[in-house]
Structure formats: structure tokens, C-alpha cells
Amino acid sequence: MTKNRSLVNETIQQLENYIQQNELTIGDKLPVEKELAEIFGVGRSTLREAVKILVFSNVLEVKQGSGTFVKNGSIGEFSTGDLLRARSMIEGQAVLLATVHQSEKDLLRLKEVLFQRNHLLEAGKFSEYIEADLAFHQQIVAMSQNPFLIKWYNELLPDIKLHLSQQVLRMEDYQDNTSLHNKIYRALLEGKAEETQGMIQENIFTDEEAEIE
Amino acid sequence: MTKNRSLVNETIQQLENYIQQNELTIGDKLPVEKELAEIFGVGRSTLREAVKILVFSNVLEVKQGSGTFVKNGSIGEFSTGDLLRARSMIEGQAVLLATVHQSEKDLLRLKEVLFQRNHLLEAGKFSEYIEADLAFHQQIVAMSQNPFLIKWYNELLPDIKLHLSQQVLRMEDYQDNTSLHNKIYRALLEGKAEETQGMIQENIFTDEEAEIE
Numbered sequence: 001m002t003k004n005r006s007l008v009n010e011t012i013q014q015l016e017n018y019i020q021q022n023e024l025t026i027g028d029k030l031p032v033e034k035e036l037a038e039i040f041g042v043g044r045s046t047l048r049e050a051v052k053i054l055v056f057s058n059v060l061e062v063k064q065g066s067g068t069f070v071k072n073g074s075i076g077e078f079s080t081g082d083l084l085r086a087r088s089m090i091e092g093q094a095v096l097l098a099t100v101h102q103s104e105k106d107l108l109r110l111k112e113v114l115f116q117r118n119h120l121l122e123a124g125k126f127s128e129y130i131e132a133d134l135a136f137h138q139q140i141v142a143m144s145q146n147p148f149l150i151k152w153y154n155e156l157l158p159d160i161k162l163h164l165s166q167q168v169l170r171m172e173d174y175q176d177n178t179s180l181h182n183k184i185y186r187a188l189l190e191g192k193a194e195e196t197q198g199m200i201q202e203n204i205f206t207d208e209e210a211e212i213e
Numbered sequence: 214m215t216k217n218r219s220l221v222n223e224t225i226q227q228l229e230n231y232i233q234q235n236e237l238t239i240g241d242k243l244p245v246e247k248e249l250a251e252i253f254g255v256g257r258s259t260l261r262e263a264v265k266i267l268v269f270s271n272v273l274e275v276k277q278g279s280g281t282f283v284k285n286g287s288i289g290e291f292s293t294g295d296l297l298r299a300r301s302m303i304e305g306q307a308v309l310l311a312t313v314h315q316s317e318k319d320l321l322r323l324k325e326v327l328f329q330r331n332h333l334l335e336a337g338k339f340s341e342y343i344e345a346d347l348a349f350h351q352q353i354v355a356m357s358q359n360p361f362l363i364k365w366y367n368e369l370l371p372d373i374k375l376h377l378s379q380q381v382l383r384m385e386d387y388q389d390n391t392s393l394h395n396k397i398y399r400a401l402l403e404g405k406a407e408e409t410q411g412m413i414q415e416n417i418f419t420d421e422e423a424e425i426e
Contacts, residue, residue: 085359147295148291148299
């Protein structure tokens with residue numbers, strides 16, 4: 001883990017502790033950026049990155065012009081299991097169709113997004129990493145060329161983003177699936193549909209089995 | 214094939230011939246029910262049934278108070294293959310979840326709908342048969358208890374209905390999958406997830422392979 005990444009992790013933890021120790025609840029306002037950075041003894045860019053992740057995961061809300069507020073970190077009218085099964089269904093089917101339809105241009109785009117994803121994670125730029133990770137999976141779904149799959153996956157994206165942010169938050173040393181993502185790209189490149197499908201499932205359900213009944 | 218069913222089939226054919234011979238195009242009005250029934254030499258209830266099927270399949274449109282009009286029989290902004298793959302993806306996943314969640318009440322409801330479906334088809338009540346057939350598949354998706362699958366399947370229903378109507382229309386002697394549907398019910402009852410899944414795919418792609426590239 002690089003220094004940056006570790007710092008952002010610590011700052012996220014400090015923010016959560018701050019909320020707890022000051023007994024802040026939904027709707028309560030946090031001190032301004034400058035003040036928080038001083039309290040935690042971190043740079044403002046590190047603080048900003050930590051706040052972004054907490055916004056993604058619905059713990060904080062930034063209201064333009066009025067400040068940062070505590071929000072309810074809930075996921076919606078469904079269980080995590082429902083979400084992950086819907087996600088895995090679409091990605092699994094998309095992979096089968098992608099290996100039939102994919103062009104060199106598609107695969108080049110996928111490689112670019114994968115590179116960005118891995119780079120951003122390594123640099124501890126969590127919020128941008130989350131966007132890039134989702135862009136990777138979205139690109140695979142786009143390669144299916146099935147308008148229903150594409151539409152439905154887009155509908156799921158906000159919830160997948162929230163869930164991924166919470167995963168990043170929950171683990172002190174976030175164990176990412178970088179090598180698995182590299183393998184997914186490689187298998188798609190080689191047109192190995194079923195092998196890719198297996199890895200897609202593995203990626204979605206890793207660390208989740210315990211909480212899905 | 215019962216007498217009723219054969220009569221409706223013939224009347225559908227007569228209606229399509231009538232449109233062709235009179236060179237009617239989109240927006241043109243058909244004669245009133247009484248007149249059409251006389252031209253074709255059929256009862257008004259048989260005619261009404263044939264018109265319903267042609268409305269389902271977008272060939273005709275009934276405007277309340279003004280009459281029956283010729284419509285464009287197209288399926289939408291996607292291919293039949295796209296539709297059937299999306300359908301099969303949802304039903305296939307739903308079956309796996311249904312065998313985990315299903316209650317006796319669920320299975321009883323499924324049996325009722327199946328009985329209706331088979332009975333209506335046998336009686337040549339095509340429009341009601343189509344509704345009951347879709348209700349059967351919708352019930353399986355409901356049994357998955359996954360809110361995403363249920364929502365998306367509901368979105369697909371109008372297009373599945375159109376496609377099924379066109380299938381019924383296209384074949385002079387519509388070969389239904391009644392025995393396959395009975396087997397699907399039986400396999401669900403016995404909790405055989407993968408076997409059911411295979412039959413679900415078989416049901417969707419029968420007679421379709423030739424037209425899906």
C-alpha cells in the first residue's frame with residue numbers, strides 16, 4: 001500500500017471517529033475543510049479524497065455553498081444479495097455476448113480503463129478508482145451490444161457504486177481484485193467466454209458470501 | 214386442434230388477406246365488425262378473437278369509438294435476438310432463485326395459471342392464452358423474490374407479448390409448448406433448478422434459432 005493510500009484510509013477512519021465522538025447524527029454539519037484538516041493533521045487534498053469516499057457511500061453529503069453534512073448510510077429498498085445477484089446476472093450474460101461481438105477498438109478501450117483503474121487504486125485515489133472500476137465493468141456490458149443489458153446495468157450503477165464505496169470503507173486494508181481484473185481482460189482478449197464468466201462471478205461475490213443469506 | 218382454434222386461425226388469415234388484397238396501409242380503417250363477420254362468414258366472437266391477436270401483434274389498432282385501423286407490425290428499437298436473450302437471462306436466473314425461495318402458495322398459484330394457460334390454448338382462445346402464458350412466466354420471476362428481476366421482466370412484458378402474438382400468427386398450426394410447460398412446473402415442484410433452467414431456455418429459443426444471427 002502506498003503512502004497516499006494509507007493516509008486516505010486513516011483520514012476516512014478519523015472522520016468516522018469524529019462523527020461518533022461528537023455524536024453527530026443525520027443532518028448535522030461538519031467543520032469546514034480547513035478546520036478538519038488541522039484537527040486531523042492532514043493535507044486538504046487528502047481530506048477532500050476521504051470526504052469523497054464517504055459521500056459515495058452515503059455517510060456524508062456535500063451541499064454546494066453550505067457545507068458537509070452527516071447522511072444516512074443506507075443502501076435502498078433491497079438487500080445487498082439482491083443487488084449482487086442482479087449485477088452478476090447482467091455481467092455474466094454480457095461476457096458471453098461480448099466475446100461474440102467485441103472489436104479491437106472495444107478491447108483497447110477496456111485495456112485503457114483497466115490501466116487507469118489499477119493506477120488510481122495504487123495511488124490511493126479511491127474515489128476516482130471507484131469510478132474507473134465501474135467504467136471497466138460498464139465497458140464489458142457495453143460490448144454485449146444488448147440494449148436491455150446496457151440499460152439495466154446503468155440503472156444499477158448508483159447502487160453498485162455505493163456498495164463498492166462501503167466495501168472500500170469497511171476494510172482497513174482494502175483487498176482489491178487487481179490481478180483478477182487483469183485476468184478478466186486477458187481472458188476476454190482470448191475470447192474465453194466461460195472462463196471470463198467464472199471470474200466475473202468471483203469478483204462480485206468475493207468477501208460477500210458471509211453476508212448473503 | 215379444436216374447431217374453435219382452427220376457426221380463429223382461419224379468420225386471422227382472412228383478415229391478413231383482406232388487408233393485402235384491398236391494399237390497406239398504416240392508418241387505413243377496416244369495415245365494422247358486423248360487415249367483416251359477414252364477408253368472412255364467421256361469428257362475431259370468432260372475429261373479435263382474431264382481431265385481438267392482431268392487436269397484440271401490432272398489426273391492427275382498435276380506437277375506442279372510431280373503429281379498427283391498420284398499424285405497423287414492428288417490434289421496436291431492438292432485434293428479436295436481443296429481446297429473447299434478455300428474457301432468457303432473467304427467467305434463467307429467476308428459476309435458480311425460485312427453487313430456493315418458493316412456497317407451497319407460490320407453486321399452487323403457478324399450477325393454477327398453468328392449467329388456465331393450457332385450457333385456453335386448447336379452446337382456441339388465443340388472446341387469453343397469451344395473457345395466461347405470460348402470467349405463468351411472470352409468476353416464476355415473482356418467485357425469485359428479486360426486486361430487480363421482477364421490475365425488469367415487467368418492462369419486457371409488452372415486447373414479449375408482441376413477439377408471442379406474432380409467433381402464434383406466423384404458424385398456421387401453432388405448435389405450443391404445453392408439455393414443456395407441464396415439465397417446467399413439475400421440475401420446479403421437485404426443486405430441480407438446473408433442469409428447469411434448461412427447459413426455460415428451450416422454451417424461449419424453440420423455433421427461433423433460425424432467425425437469430
